[in-house]
Amino acid sequence: MLSEFEIIRRFFTRPAPSAVLGVGDDAALLRVAPGMELAVSTDMLVAGRHFFPDADPGKLGHKALAVNLSDMAAMGAKPRWATLSLALPEADEKWLESFAGGFMALAAAHGVELVGGDTTRGPLNICVQVMGEVPEGQALRRSGAKPGDDVWVSGRLGDAALALAHMQHRIVLEPHDVADCLKALHAPEPRVALGLALRGVAHSAIDVSDGLAADLGHILECSGVAAVVEIAAVPRSAALERHFGEETARQALLAGGDDYELCFTADVDQRSAIEKIGRDTGVAVTCVGRIARGSGLAVTGSDGKPLELRRTGFDHFR
Amino acid sequence: MLSEFEIIRRFFTRPAPSAVLGVGDDAALLRVAPGMELAVSTDMLVAGRHFFPDADPGKLGHKALAVNLSDMAAMGAKPRWATLSLALPEADEKWLESFAGGFMALAAAHGVELVGGDTTRGPLNICVQVMGEVPEGQALRRSGAKPGDDVWVSGRLGDAALALAHMQHRIVLEPHDVADCLKALHAPEPRVALGLALRGVAHSAIDVSDGLAADLGHILECSGVAAVVEIAAVPRSAALERHFGEETARQALLAGGDDYELCFTADVDQRSAIEKIGRDTGVAVTCVGRIARGSGLAVTGSDGKPLELRRTGFDHFR
Numbered sequence: 001m002l003s004e005f006e007i008i009r010r011f012f013t014r015p016a017p018s019a020v021l022g023v024g025d026d027a028a029l030l031r032v033a034p035g036m037e038l039a040v041s042t043d044m045l046v047a048g049r050h051f052f053p054d055a056d057p058g059k060l061g062h063k064a065l066a067v068n069l070s071d072m073a074a075m076g077a078k079p080r081w082a083t084l085s086l087a088l089p090e091a092d093e094k095w096l097e098s099f100a101g102g103f104m105a106l107a108a109a110h111g112v113e114l115v116g117g118d119t120t121r122g123p124l125n126i127c128v129q130v131m132g133e134v135p136e137g138q139a140l141r142r143s144g145a146k147p148g149d150d151v152w153v154s155g156r157l158g159d160a161a162l163a164l165a166h167m168q169h170r171i172v173l174e175p176h177d178v179a180d181c182l183k184a185l186h187a188p189e190p191r192v193a194l195g196l197a198l199r200g201v202a203h204s205a206i207d208v209s210d211g212l213a214a215d216l217g218h219i220l221e222c223s224g225v226a227a228v229v230e231i232a233a234v235p236r237s238a239a240l241e242r243h244f245g246e247e248t249a250r251q252a253l254l255a256g257g258d259d260y261e262l263c264f265t266a267d268v269d270q271r272s273a274i275e276k277i278g279r280d281t282g283v284a285v286t287c288v289g290r291i292a293r294g295s296g297l298a299v300t301g302s303d304g305k306p307l308e309l310r311r312t313g314f315d316h317f318r
Numbered sequence: 319m320l321s322e323f324e325i326i327r328r329f330f331t332r333p334a335p336s337a338v339l340g341v342g343d344d345a346a347l348l349r350v351a352p353g354m355e356l357a358v359s360t361d362m363l364v365a366g367r368h369f370f371p372d373a374d375p376g377k378l379g380h381k382a383l384a385v386n387l388s389d390m391a392a393m394g395a396k397p398r399w400a401t402l403s404l405a406l407p408e409a410d411e412k413w414l415e416s417f418a419g420g421f422m423a424l425a426a427a428h429g430v431e432l433v434g435g436d437t438t439r440g441p442l443n444i445c446v447q448v449m450g451e452v453p454e455g456q457a458l459r460r461s462g463a464k465p466g467d468d469v470w471v472s473g474r475l476g477d478a479a480l481a482l483a484h485m486q487h488r489i490v491l492e493p494h495d496v497a498d499c500l501k502a503l504h505a506p507e508p509r510v511a512l513g514l515a516l517r518g519v520a521h522s523a524i525d526v527s528d529g530l531a532a533d534l535g536h537i538l539e540c541s542g543v544a545a546v547v548e549i550a551a552v553p554r555s556a557a558l559e560r561h562f563g564e565e566t567a568r569q570a571l572l573a574g575g576d577d578y579e580l581c582f583t584a585d586v587d588q589r590s591a592i593e594k595i596g597r598d599t600g601v602a603v604t605c606v607g608r609i610a611r612g613s614g615l616a617v618t619g620s621d622g623k624p625l626e627l628r629r630t631g632f633d634h635f636r
Contacts, residue, residue: 020355024540025460026392026525027359029452032350037338040433041345042447044403046440074344085362085445115358118445122364127403127436127445129360134347142343207344222342 002091004119011100012084016113019081028115030081036133039077043067047124052167057095059186060126061102066190067209068130069110070260073195074207076140077132081115082107087122110192140198140205140264145223149203149265149291152274154191154283156235157212159184161256162243177239188260193281198264201273205264211255213309216263217297228298229289231307254299254309265291320409322437329418330402334431337399346433348399354451357395361385365442370485375413377504378444379420384508385527386448387428388578391513392525394458395450399433400425405440428510458516458523458582463541467521467583467609470592472509472601474553475530477502479574480561495557506578511599516582519591523582529573531627534581535615546616547607549625572617572627583609 002010008023016022020029032038045064047053065082072079084103088096107114112130163185166173173181191207198205204223206215212234220227234253244252266274271287278285298306320328326341334340338347350356363382365371383400390397402421406414425432430448481503484491491499509525516523522541524533530552538545552571562570584592589605596603616624 021457021459026389026523027357027395027450027457029393029457030356030358031454032356034352038348038350038356038449039345040348040399040401040449042401042403042434042436042445044405044436044438044440044443044445046405046438046443049405049438049440071344075347077345081358083358083360083447085360087362087364087367087443116360118360118362120362120364120367122362122367122443123441125362125364125405125440125443125445127360127362127443129401129447131356131358132345136349139339139345139347141339205344 002093007091007096007119011096012114012117014104014114016115019113019115022113022115028081030115030131033133035136037136037139039072039075039132039134039139040129041068041071042127042129045126053124056186057099058102061099062106062187064126064128065103065106066188067260068128069190069192070188070207070209072130072132073191074140074205074262075134076138076195076199076205077134078196079110079112079130079132079192081113081131083129084114084117085127086117086119087125088119089121089124138199140195140202142204142206142219142222144204145219145225145265145291146203147225147291147293148268150268150271150287151216151227151229151289151291152264152266153208153212153235153261153286153288154194155261156237156284157208157259157261158236158240158249158252158256160258161252162240171243173239173243180237181239185258190260191262191283194262194277194283197277197281201270201277202264202266205262208259208261208263209257211257212263213254213297219263219265220295220297226292226294226296227289228292228300230300232302233286233288235284235286250307320411325409325414325437329414330432330435332422332432334433337431337433340431340433346399348433348449351451353454355454355457357390357393357450357452357457358447359386359389360445360447363444371442374504375417376420379417380424380505382444382446383421383424384506385578386446387508387510388506388525388527390448390450391509392458392523392580393452394456394513394517394523395452396514397428397430397448397450397510399431399449401447402432402435403445404435404437405443406437407439407442456517458513458520460522460524460537460540462522463537463543463583463609464521465543465609465611466586468586468589468605469534469545469547469607469609470582470584471526471530471553471579471604471606472512473579474555474602475526475577475579476554476558476567476570476574478576479570480558489561491557491561498555499557503576508578509580509601512580512595512601515595515599519588519595520582520584523580526577526579526581527575529575530581531572531615537581537583538613538615542613544610544612544614545607546610546618548618550620551604551606553602553604568625
């Protein structure tokens with residue numbers, strides 16, 4: 001049986017040249033560059049709640065870090081360091097190797113160093129914290145949206161909800177759609193490069209983890225503004241069109257959750273700049289609506305009339 | 319039923335004046351003072367593993383933060399900010415109020431601000447990360463012990479093990495000992511002031527969470543040195559003397575775990591300085607042994623002969 005220390009040494013200790021001190025002491029030591037603020041975000045993933053207990057551990061390692069990197073992207077912060085706390089039912093070497101592989105590959109792709117953590121026995125639970133840097137005063141907050149701003153969304157929404165429906169046998173995806181949709185659910189690509197490029201361009205940003213309506217709703221609340229989103233403009237896959245009726249597709253687009261795309265607002269003058277950023281970072285960006293004075297979110301149908309919204313997002317306690 | 323957002327707002331949102339941005343965005347924003355390194359530590363507490371599922375939630379809130387502050391103390395870092403991730407079987411208001419009360423009271427006592435976190439449904443799991451500041455190059459590492467150093471321990475060891483034995487009905491504590499021992503187990507006082515005062519004085523430090531033998535063992539391994547500890551010198555309570563035979567008391571002192579005292583090493587010249595630090599910070603400090611060339615830990619009995627050590631510490635996977 002692997003010991004706690006062997007687990008840490010074999011699977012979770014990598015060189016951390018940009019840290020003053022990495023794994024192996026009571027705390028890691030980090031030096032934040034002068035003129036930079038530290039952005040800190042944490043997410044906990046619970047088996048049976050955020051993923052199926054038999055989920056591919058490599059994809060799980062990827063996703064556990066990805067959802068945190070997505071928060072850095074939404075702040076316009078460059079992710080630098082992470083800590084990982086793991087509760088495991090048993091020390092399964094194969095599982096650990098695969099999980100660490102997925103986690104470390106994404107970390108390496110973003111230049112993120114694992115500097116600390118904790119390992120214990122317990123029901124499978126993954127708690128990741130990411131720390132990044134952003135120049136003082138330049139973070140993309142939820143509170144900066146201004147009346148007249150365009151509302152933008154990266155990538156496309158709803159595919160993760162589609163994949164979940166497929167896995168729960170509520171729908172049957174066509175073979176050529178399966179891979180794309182499952183990737184959206186299991187291996188989302190955090191939009192870090194997009195977030196960095198939006199510094200100084202976007203007025204506000206959030207990542208879409210609980211569904212567009214709920215997450216854009218946070219921007220509206222924090223900024224004290226309203227928004228109108230045109231449902232037909234919200235980017236969706238052909239699979240989503242095919243597999244759901246319009247009413248259900250709308251729910252997937254607005255309240256599907258787990259998309260990890262960015263929703264951001266910016267001055268109308270920035271349209272061509274944002275389209276160029278999208279091309280430069282290889283991420284589709286789509287203008288889906290407009291910020292207005294007032295409060296609350298209105299979603300309009302193709303006839304321009306407001307739609308009635310049923311469920312606005314995911315809440316773990318409802 | 320309380321929503322996730324109500325839980326965060328009601329129980330875990332407090333002013334965080336020293337943070338640039340606290341709870342409520344995709345990430346917190348912190349400014350580390352110039353010339354300071356950021357010390358980062360995280361610990362995960364699992365119901366049934368680290369605490370009884372019916373544990374007093376107020377004490378649990380205290381302990382979840384205390385074990386992390388203890389890591390800051392062991393680095394000589396001033397704790398500044400924390401994040402808290404919670405998986406809860408249900409949104410029990412009374413439990414949450416009590417847990418948050420214990421957590422926030424200790425945070426306030428140490429000037430620590432809660433700047434972020436995550437709340438989800440799942441088997442009870444508490445993951446806390448603490449971030450602190452330490453002047454560049456002044457952190458107390460495990461790797462600095464030098465041959466000839468004294469080995470010191472703060473407070474006294476073994477009481478947490480005694481309390482656990484009492485709760486498991488393996489022993490019966492006398493009424494006047496119960497409170498002291500249970501406090502050691504449930505409400506340890508992190509030795510933050512002591513850790514800060516030891517900057518520039520101690521050569522190395524660690525907190526005693528897995529037992530003195532295992533934790534001092536980490537110092538020895540990281541520093542490439544050996545140590546001799548005299549068992550009779552290790553500070554213990556009268557209750558420990560009374561309730562355990564010498565063999566068992568020895569195990570509690572060396573491998574009991576959950577003590578959250580500091581073990582540190584320092585030049586012999588620093589003895590009177592360290593005793594003064596102990597008086598100034600109101601924490602007993604006791605010299606229990608000596609660092610030597612070589613490797614490994616020897617514990618000597620009252621006859622000066624090495625004792626045989628059985629179990630050297632707690633490992634979650636063994």
